[in-house]
Amino acid sequence: MKDALNVDGMGESIACQLVDEGLVKTPADIFSLTADDFMRLDGFAEKSSRGLVDAINAVRNPELYRLIFALGIRHVGERTAKLLAARYGGIEPLLAASEEELQGVREIGPEVARSIREYFEIPENVVNLKNILKFVEPVPPKKNAAAPLAGKTFVITGTLPALSRSDATRLVEDAGGRVASSVSKKTDYVVVGEDAGSKLAKARELGIKVIDEAELRRLVS
Numbered sequence: 001m002k003d004a005l006n007v008d009g010m011g012e013s014i015a016c017q018l019v020d021e022g023l024v025k026t027p028a029d030i031f032s033l034t035a036d037d038f039m040r041l042d043g044f045a046e047k048s049s050r051g052l053v054d055a056i057n058a059v060r061n062p063e064l065y066r067l068i069f070a071l072g073i074r075h076v077g078e079r080t081a082k083l084l085a086a087r088y089g090g091i092e093p094l095l096a097a098s099e100e101e102l103q104g105v106r107e108i109g110p111e112v113a114r115s116i117r118e119y120f121e122i123p124e125n126v127v128n129l130k131n132i133l134k135f136v137e138p139v140p141p142k143k144n145a146a147a148p149l150a151g152k153t154f155v156i157t158g159t160l161p162a163l164s165r166s167d168a169t170r171l172v173e174d175a176g177g178r179v180a181s182s183v184s185k186k187t188d189y190v191v192v193g194e195d196a197g198s199k200l201a202k203a204r205e206l207g208i209k210v211i212d213e214a215e216l217r218r219l220v221s
Contacts, residue, residue: 080107
């Protein structure tokens, strides 16, 4: 956690001392440390203790990808964390993403998608993350406002004529849009193919614009 969030000056030996002293039991505990806590450790004076508190305060607004990377999810390195941050733009959408939806993110295959879902299916991991979010406010990646689908949310359902689900997702994302797994009032478009099912019915119920693959391509161009 402290390495991925770049807490300046907090090395492994300090982290071990904090754990041994019972000052840090969960990742979120790092953000509650005071100068007095550090002064309980070997070799710490008031100045160095305040310096570490300042270093911790400096990472309370990390880039979103750094927080995702800091979670230590198996197979999720810095590059994959950046892809997830760009795709979801926040922690809550990532928490809600299904394994199938995760496979629609570029460069993420079944093994990585499964690893991400398994991580978030462990209650302790989710509790730790939500506790961290009480202290930090991650900064989402900047969106390209000039992109044709910037700020728009899509749901893809059914079998499209030419595009696979993952290809259609990439098409939307490359144009600045976002693909969600379920239809809600926040959905802008539902892209339908054959055997669209309940998502099409939900879109009609909510009055959301329904388009086909050809119209999606026109929106992107």
